Amino acid sequence: MSLVYSYIFNSLVEGLPIRIINFYGDPKFRAEIKKSDASLYRIIDEYVKTRDLVELYKEVSKIKFPIESLPPCYQESNSTRLFSEMAKLFSLKPEHLNRFNETQLDYSQITNMLNPMLARETYVLKYEIHCCMYENILKRNAISSILEIGVFLGGSTHAWRLRLPKCKLYSMDINHPHQDRFNLERCKSKFTIGSAINMKDLLKVTSDAPFDMIIDDASHLLSHQIGTFLALSIMHSWSICYVIEDLDLKEGEQQSFMNFVRLLRRFKEDKDVNAFMDSVYKFRTEETNEIFDFAVINRGELMNLAECNVSFFGDNICFEH
Numbered sequence: 001m002s003l004v005y006s007y008i009f010n011s012l013v014e015g016l017p018i019r020i021i022n023f024y025g026d027p028k029f030r031a032e033i034k035k036s037d038a039s040l041y042r043i044i045d046e047y048v049k050t051r052d053l054v055e056l057y058k059e060v061s062k063i064k065f066p067i068e069s070l071p072p073c074y075q076e077s078n079s080t081r082l083f084s085e086m087a088k089l090f091s092l093k094p095e096h097l098n099r100f101n102e103t104q105l106d107y108s109q110i111t112n113m114l115n116p117m118l119a120r121e122t123y124v125l126k127y128e129i130h131c132c133m134y135e136n137i138l139k140r141n142a143i144s145s146i147l148e149i150g151v152f153l154g155g156s157t158h159a160w161r162l163r164l165p166k167c168k169l170y171s172m173d174i175n176h177p178h179q180d181r182f183n184l185e186r187c188k189s190k191f192t193i194g195s196a197i198n199m200k201d202l203l204k205v206t207s208d209a210p211f212d213m214i215i216d217d218a219s220h221l222l223s224h225q226i227g228t229f230l231a232l233s234i235m236h237s238w239s240i241c242y243v244i245e246d247l248d249l250k251e252g253e254q255q256s257f258m259n260f261v262r263l264l265r266r267f268k269e270d271k272d273v274n275a276f277m278d279s280v281y282k283f284r285t286e287e288t289n290e291i292f293d294f295a296v297i298n299r300g301e302l303m304n305l306a307e308c309n310v311s312f313f314g315d316n317i318c319f320e321h
């Protein structure tokens with residue numbers, strides 16, 4: 001019995017009730033909660049249906065967790081107050097979130113603040129190098145719209161909303177966001193479910209294009225990264241810069257990202273789009289056939305890539321017009 005309480009308490013206190021959902025799929029776990037605490041069972045059951053974090057934390061603040069089932073560092077704490085505070089944090093509206101912007105925090109300060117503070121359903125998967133890159137881009141460009149491909153916990157969407165309060169945010173993921181479903185609404189981000197290597201989905205997500213900046217933080221697979229970049233470039237979907245995060249920069253492979261960059265460099269010199277696409281076509285896989293075929297057929301539209309600048313920030317790349 002105490003195991004159920006301690007599992008639920010830990011997931012709540014870390015701001016990751018999403019873990020409870022995973023376990024909730026197990027009938028034995030469900031029966032165990034029901035047996036231990038009928039009120040807690042009702043609250044969790046409601047949360048699984050609604051994914052409403054604010055209600056969840058408001059309700060669990062009324063539950064009396066047995067002291068012996070709590071981690072020692074929380075045994076002295078008042079879980080009622082703790083969870084009510086968390087409910088308040090989760091109910092912050094964009095205008096409240098934006099107050100942080102008045103102090104002109106940069107991306108790195110925002111991620112540092114966001115991760116421990118707004119609990120962890122919106123954990124930001126960004127490191128110092130990403131933050132430096134984005135600050136560098138923002139110093140040189142006025143960015144007023146962003147499409148981010150790859151949302152996961154929604155942390156980066158949250159960070160962008162804080163960093164650029166007036167920016168139009170668009171996001172896309174192959175999965176429904178693993179998070180409080182209201183996060184994207186709070187962050188005023190227009191979400192599209194779909195895959196970055198599916199042409200139909202790309203057409204859907206780019207209905208408001210061009211975006212000033214596109215960020216590919218999705219599958220991190222080479223063929224996907226290149227295929228999506230080619231397709232979105234052909235569609236003229238980005239106007240200032242296109243970032244691909246977390247590249248695999250291992251050399252020695254026939255098809256490596258560095259080889260793609262070399263081909264692009266040659267293309268910039270000889271402007272021979274046919275030769276460029278003949279070589280780049282080798283990066284396609286079964287999964288990315290459709291997107292590469294689209295690129296071959298429409299290769300004439302890639303001429304603008306011959307003029308773009310390329311910069312690396314660690315293992316991230318930024319293409320700029």
Ligand SMILES: C[S@@+](CC[C@H](N)C(=O)[O-])C[C@H]1O[C@@H](n2cnc3c(N)ncnc32)[C@H](O)[C@@H]1O
Nearest residue numbers: 125150151152155156173174195196217218219
């Ligand atoms: C690294 S996480 C994104 C992290 C987030 N941008 C952040 O910084 O907090 C990668 C996400 O990409 C999504 N993804 C994987 N393949 C994808 C695809 N083909 N199209 C769109 N999204 C994809 C996954 O579902 C996952 O949520």
